[in-house]
Amino acid sequence: MTTMNTRAIPVIAIDGPTASGKGTVAQRVAAALGFHYLDSGALYRLTALAALKQGIDLNDENKVSAAASTLSIQFIGEKVILDGEDVSELIRTESASQNASRVAAFPAVRRALTERQRAFRAAPGLVCDGRDMASVIFPDAQLKIFLTASVEARAERRTNQLKQKGISAILDDVVKELRIRDERDSNRQVAPLKKLDGAYLLDTTAISANAAVEQVLRWAKDTIRATQ
Ligand code: CDP
Numbered sequence: 001m002t003t004m005n006t007r008a009i010p011v012i013a014i015d016g017p018t019a020s021g022k023g024t025v026a027q028r029v030a031a032a033l034g035f036h037y038l039d040s041g042a043l044y045r046l047t048a049l050a051a052l053k054q055g056i057d058l059n060d061e062n063k064v065s066a067a068a069s070t071l072s073i074q075f076i077g078e079k080v081i082l083d084g085e086d087v088s089e090l091i092r093t094e095s096a097s098q099n100a101s102r103v104a105a106f107p108a109v110r111r112a113l114t115e116r117q118r119a120f121r122a123a124p125g126l127v128c129d130g131r132d133m134a135s136v137i138f139p140d141a142q143l144k145i146f147l148t149a150s151v152e153a154r155a156e157r158r159t160n161q162l163k164q165k166g167i168s169a170i171l172d173d174v175v176k177e178l179r180i181r182d183e184r185d186s187n188r189q190v191a192p193l194k195k196l197d198g199a200y201l202l203d204t205t206a207i208s209a210n211a212a213v214e215q216v217l218r219w220a221k222d223t224i225r226a227t228q
Pocket of ligand 1: 017019020023042097100101102104129130131133185
């Protein structure tokens, strides 16, 4: 059996703030290319949930990072399973989002999840989304994209998403919550959310998810072909 150098396996790293559409775009790009997909945010959401289930105080960095390194999880299609339980809905609530952002600020938690994320790099390629895909987890990614949108557009999308799930949401509250999370994710000491110099900027305020997917696929064609 020949072992492929994993650095040669193409990675498309999509980072950006909450509700920018990066998850939707990343999943569709992965499907179009037949690549694997990593939703890195889910790992932080699962870490916070697992810690709470174990009665751990979310301020306790050591204990939370121990929970991160012993996570027993499976991704089955759209489903996310923690310790055999389907937690797909539970990890998407607003409190789960805020808890994820709190534990994500701990360096030990981020370290505990690093190798698990890198293990998703498998042939024929990977599309991943998060905050530090291009800066920390896959610094040698062949294509780096910073996907963003105005706070208003993001809040409107998040509100609509919640309404579709039958969860009532007030736009002003959603704006406040987005700002709290943006602020925490951008100003933390470790792996803060920011656009790297070499990353393409994709602003989706005025374009559809389909148009964003098309743009990423055009960039992928240019950059991934060029490096193979
Ligand atoms: O989908 P949304 O952008 O709202 O959230 P997410 O990508 O699931 O991430 C949830 C939280 O996890 C974020 O607010 C970040 O604090 C954290 N996160 C991170 O620190 N690094 C990543 N690579 C992904 C998520």
